[in-house]
Amino acid sequence: LLIYRYMTEPNQYLEAYLEDKAKQYLWKFQARRGRYDLAAKSLLELVKDKEDRCFIYVKMNHNKNDNNNDDDNESEIPNLKKRASLLLKVISFARGSGNALLFSEAQRLYQLACIQESYNEKVHQYDQENHKLTFDGEKHFILDQQTLFDKCCDRGYWDLILKLLSFCAISTNNKEMNISRIWTNYLIEVVGQNDFQHAQHSIV
Numbered sequence: 509l510l511i512y513r514y515m516t517e518p519n520q521y522l523e524a525y526l527e528d529k530a531k532q533y534l535w536k537f538q539a540r541r542g543r544y545d546l547a548a549k550s551l552l553e554l555v556k557d558k559e560d561r562c563f564i565y566v567k568m569n570h571n572k573n574d575n576n577n578d579d580d581n582e583s584e585i586p587n588l589k590k591r592a593s594l595l596l597k598v599i600s601f602a603r604g605s606g607n608a609l610l611f612s613e614a615q616r617l618y619q620l621a622c623i624q625e626s627y628n629e630k631v632h633q634y635d636q637e638n639h640k641l642t643f644d645g646e647k648h649f650i651l652d653q654q655t656l657f658d659k660c661c662d663r664g665y666w667d668l669i670l671k672l673l674s675f676c677a678i679s680t681n682n683k684e685m686n687i688s689r690i691w692t693n694y695l696i697e698v699v700g701q702n703d704f705q706h707a708q709h710s711i712v
Contacts, residue, residue, distance in 0.1 A: 522537065523537060523538075531550070531553075531554065531562035531563075532554060532562055532563060534550045535547045535548075535550040535551040535554065535597075538550060539601065544601040544602075544604045544605040545601070545602075545605035545607050545610075547601045548598050548601035548602045548605060548607060548610045548614070549610065551594055551597060551598050551601065552595075552598050552610065552613065552614060552617075554586075554594070555586075555591045555594050555595055555598065555617065555650070556617070556649075556650070557649075558649040560585050563585045585648065586648070587648045588621060588624060588625060588628070588647065588648055588649070588650065589625065591621060591648075591649070591650060592618060592621035592622060592625065595614050595617055595618040595621060596618065598610065598614040599611060599614045599615060599618065602614055616675060616676070617650055619671070619675055620650050620651065620652075620653060620656060620672075620676075621650050623656060623660075623668050623671055623672060624647070624650060624651055624656055626668055627656065627659060627660060627663075627665060627668055628643075630663070630665055630668075631643045631644070631663065644659070653672060653676040653677075653678065654678060654679060656672065657669065657672050657676070657678050660672065664693065666690055666693045666697060667698075669690050670690060673690070
């Protein structure tokens with residue numbers, strides 16, 4: 509793309525253009541100029557954008573590019589897997605710029621994205637094994653921690669629930685009782701389906 513060539517050249521108008529017309533490229537422009545704090549902020553905004561406002565011009569032309577299946581195409585609206593990979597870049601930029609708040613938020617979102625991917629895989633596997641269609645929609649954006657927690661509870665995915673509780677504040681009526689019940693259900697499931705050595709390794 510012509511835009512990549514301009515990113516490496518001094519251009520006082522390019523950043524304003526990217527901010528207004530092509531936000532999905534803005535972080536690249538900032539990162540190539542060593543402005544990693546701004547790059548992290550711009551990329552994090554893109555990743556968190558559930559309504560894809562950063563891709564307004566992409567959505568207008570989306571039907572024209574239906575045959576483009578390139579996962580690395582920056583002009584495509586990112587799916588969940590792509591957003592998770594972009595969060596790794598945010599973590600790197602935030603670490604490089606010394607922005608602890610951005611670093612912490614990006615790490616939390618990355619963990620949520622990984623758990624959400626595991627949730628999707630579990631539901632797809634269940635549907636395939638039982639010849640059912642229970643999957644509740646492929647979300648290309650990252651779910652908030654409470655929504656993801658509730659979905660995992662509804663399905664009884666105790667391992668994912670425990671992972672969420674390890675780094676997220678979750679709203680429950682009786683947290684101590686719920687955590688105890690979750691551990692009980694998880695241990696019953698793991699020990700019941702595996703030998704003791706495998707269960708011990710899974711817990712650790």
